[in-house]
Amino acid sequence: MAVQKLPLAKALNESLRKALDTDPKVLIMGEDVGKLGGVFRVTDGLQKDFGEDRVIDTPLAESGIVGTAIGLALRGYRPVVEIQFDGFVFPAYDQIVTQLAKMHARALGKIKMPVVIRIPYGGGIGAVEHHSESPEALFAHVAGLKVVSPSNSSDAYWMLQQAIQSDDPVIFFEPKRRYWDKGEVDVEAIPGPLHKARIDRSGSDITLAAYGPMVKVCVEAAAAAAEEGKSVEVLDLRSMSPIDFDTIQKSVEKTGRLVVVHEAPVFYGSGAEIAARITERCFYHLEAPVLRVGGYHAPYPPARLEEEYLPGLDRVLDAVDRSLAY
């Protein structure tokens, strides 16, 4: 059966299994990825089937995980490391930014860094501090890194394969509150390019651009808006570095309006970059300023407040209304 219905986490698991099976140089590394199968069970059963040499439980030291992955990549391996939660990546940030991102350039292209860093990210699961953040802009800002995030099971399966095959370091953000959402995965399909945006839903009045966990919210907002007679196009950007501006431009030239939606704080976020570039590219097509919906310039709040913090259906619809009011 080529097409299977899988939860997003299971699609990632199948993707990792395939990568380990296909290429003996692929390694999985991280805290609790072995016997436990990861705290979200994304690596469930992999150590049992591929052994402790391929699926490596590491000491609890994020800089060490990424730093040794760099060394393993220099030796010809393709490490896929798991950072347990978004807020735990910062001890490894130095290795990612000062070492991993720059190694290829410093060697004038003579060495490659095929390292994938998987990070479960975003809120909405009622977690404690440091377990709900969206730091994607901090990585997208760094030249030498690529940053992607799937929003559904099929992309989870295929984008992870593509990230592992890439000779560049890829920060792979997994929308943790979508881990349990089921979707169809065609394991024999020919996937599109890793960094191409996808039109999730066509519309003619306004474009919503999102990625990862917010795609679902935007699709629901589009459905609600349709009941009021508004035709909303939803783009799943899939990649935050590079960003497929051509697809956004094409959509905005059609609709004349753009709202960018993400969980991360709006200030200096990916929405700012998209708004600036689309304003440059589509100035004469825009009927309204590009609006952004996202998190506030505040630490991610305690779980009892996250519903207020996270962009939900109403906040997205409010932005749609504001845009259409121009």
Place this chain on the structure above:
Amino acid sequence: MTVESTAARKPRRSTKRVSAAKEPQNSEPQLVQLLTPEGERVEHPEYEIDLTPDELRGLYRDMVLTRRFDAEATSLQRQGELGLWASLLGQEAAQIGSGRALRDDDYVFPTYREHGVAWCRGVDPTNLLGMFRGVNHGGWDPSTNNFHLYTIVIGSQTLHATGYAMGVAKDGADSAVIAYFGDGASSQGDVAESFTFSAVYNAPVVFFCQNNQWAISEPTEKQTRVPLYQRAQGFGFPGVRVDGNDVLACLAVTRSALERARRGEGPTLVEAFTYRMGAHTTSDDPTKYRADEERQAWEAKDPILRLRTYLENAGHADEAFFTSLDEESETLGKRVREAVRAMPDPDHLAIFENVYADGHALVDEERAQFLAYQASFAEEGN
């Protein structure tokens, strides 16, 4: 030259090196020494070395040429040809001794001062100068000489070395990996994490700490409350302190640690107790933070002088050897000077090259914008 096949090693009990006795971190107890500052050959119960006169002259030549190269680079910086230079003056024995202990298939992860180790690896010294001149950030292919790029953020490379060594073990190879770092870097979390990872995975890596007493203006007392080699004990592997100005001891101790790694017995920390005679880099002024007397005391322990005394007293080298080496030094200095002055600035488009292996739409877009901007001047006839 090769010194691979000479010294026989005695098996040793590694735990002897890691006494928990309290001692000031910068005193010199338990220093493995085979050649005294006066140039006298002495024995050590656990480390011995037996080199031919030819091999001894080879070590001397390495140190002299490395010092000459270093002096030339310092001058080039003063003449404005290099933006910065990190001198190794005083650390020649630590670098040549450890560097000559390596096999070709071993892999080196340097910090930014390992010019002597690079020399031992056969890296053309002029290759080291590109980053200090500002034409690249490294530029050489690490796999050509198994010598990784210089790493500026201190301690980072100890993790790369550990990961690489984990890969060596996975491959079933019997080569070893060596990571260089300094006393300042020993304070970094990455160094502690590399100790943890290497111990847990029994990685074939040697941590070679050149304790040159100063991390820019901070003395070792600001980095540690125990002698650095004793750190290893807490991680479960041996640590040994060697006279870093004694090329023979550095060679013997490093060779022993590398062979231990090859035998699958895991990491070793070697602390080479030495002294940076010059500034941290050409940007700082050591007279502001340390006393002249200190440098003078260390000058008496000069690594090159002591080997020369030994060579002369033992009749291993005659005047012709030293004269010929002087000439070779001058030739090297001239070659380096000319190579630096001839080093072209990179093409402007190099900014956009090698940012990514598989390309990136934004880099392509910005390269095109840059080209269009440049072309606009031509159109205006400027």
